Amino acid sequence: MMRILLFLATNLAVLLIASITLSLIGFTGYMDAAGVNLDLQQLLVFCAVFGFSGSIISLLISKWMAKMSTKTQVISQPRTRHEQWLMQTVEELSREAGIKMPEVGIFPAYEANAFATGWNKNDALVAVSQGLLERFSPDEVRAVLAHEIGHVANGDMVTLALIQGVVNTFVMFFARIFGNFVDKAIFKNESGHGIAFYVATIVAELVLGILATTIVMWFSRKREFRADDAGARLAGTGAMIGALQRLQAEQNLPAQMPDSLTAFGIRSAKQSALASLFMSHPPLEDRIAALRQRG
Template sequence: MMRILLFLATNLAVILIASITLSLLGFDGFMAANGVDLNLQQLLVFCGVFGFAGSLFSLFISKWMAKMGTGTQIISQPRTRHEQWLLQTVEELAREAGIKMPEVGIFPAYESNAFATGWNKNDALVAVSQGLLERFSPDEVKAVLAHEIGHVANGDMVTLALIQGVVNTFVMFFARIFGNFIDKVVFKSEEGHGPAFYIATIVAELVLGILASAIVMWFSRRREFRADEAGAHLAGTGSMINALQRLRAEQGVPVHMPDTLTAFGINGGIKHGLKRLFMSHPPLEERIEALRRRG
């Protein structure tokens, strides 16, 4: 539950900071000086600028954040035959997927996991955990790498950043409309914005921000099926299924990965009840069944 709260807090913090910045810069001055009339076009433009700013900035620094957050060590010169095999395998998969060779790294974690990130498909990072390398067979490791290469080739990092920017924009937009309505209609403020506007706007941003996070996670889950298909195409359906089954066998092991990267790992952990709405990954059983249907 704490990981979900941290993830939501990150998204909400971006929205709230943008909200405060808009007010400090005076951009709220164009809204509803009389009654509930709003310049919706200007409001939408300003919300769009700030809504996309946070998500795009995070995208551009995603590789640096991933390295710092996970302690990933980049393999520049392979020191062992395992590192040499890892580089050769990623190079082969990247060539087959039609993308440039990404950076390759290993991060110190016991759980089996891997992630891909980067601001575009020709400037990406693919990393695997030490635990995955130690316990998975070469075919299973290759399938996991193929899954991550699939994310890169599909442009999933950019897609999620754009989706996050869109939902941030509309959270800010509708929250201000709601705040203005409460301020002008319910509390009858006549000049400027009264306290009701700011309180109502913040409350609306919190509620809409939670709903927006659920929407982003829904897109994230759809994206995992596509990456599994790409992994099956590049490494073989059987190997991809075996890798997912091995992940399922280790589901009791907690997933320790920064929340900003959880959506890009191959294993997102298990959640139950309402928490399932905020899962970045579909249940492994559903992913395995989808691959079996694919045949």
């Protein structure tokens, strides 16, 4: 129920902000004065406003959504020796990475996982699962934390949001061009938009959206290699390899991370060859091989 409410609230916020933005810039529509042809410049503005609004709003509320969806408990005052060690380790790694210390939290999950999120690198959240803390050695936990700090220091959350915004913009843009072509050239509609425009636009958005997702996921996989490299620099290559090998040993355990946070975790479930195009993470064996080649 909470996820549905978050989804609805996010979409309402997108509509509200996009509508206000379009009003402020004097947007009057993306058809020409005669209402027959598309005004491509106005159409691009329309698509950019809606395309970026969604990704930017999601980025701005990412910490709040992560805490709600994973039931992460932020450590404000360490109560145990393990929490104290966790806070000290994150503080040390953050200092070495040159960023402000993020919020630190623990979320209740048996799977070994961790994630980092936040709208900028000096206002982030790093959280680890209870299962990871219980089963991984201190060096392995430190390496996982270093990997997540690497994501924050590299600005991956912001970059991914911007890429998603660009992709959203062009999916909407070309889908509406296709819809207009079908409506005017095939169904010979002379004014405004007929039903063919809306049907063709929806179909084009679905197809282009699938293709666009492969682009976003390709970038997501690339940033995992960069975060592994940062983890190796901060915690040691051996420790980073050891942590990934432990994750590999537990790969068949069911994933409990919400879908909205999968791209920000350190692991993802195994996928088929076709589904690998839509994976947010490279195979663990590839990541381990890349670290071994690093030396």
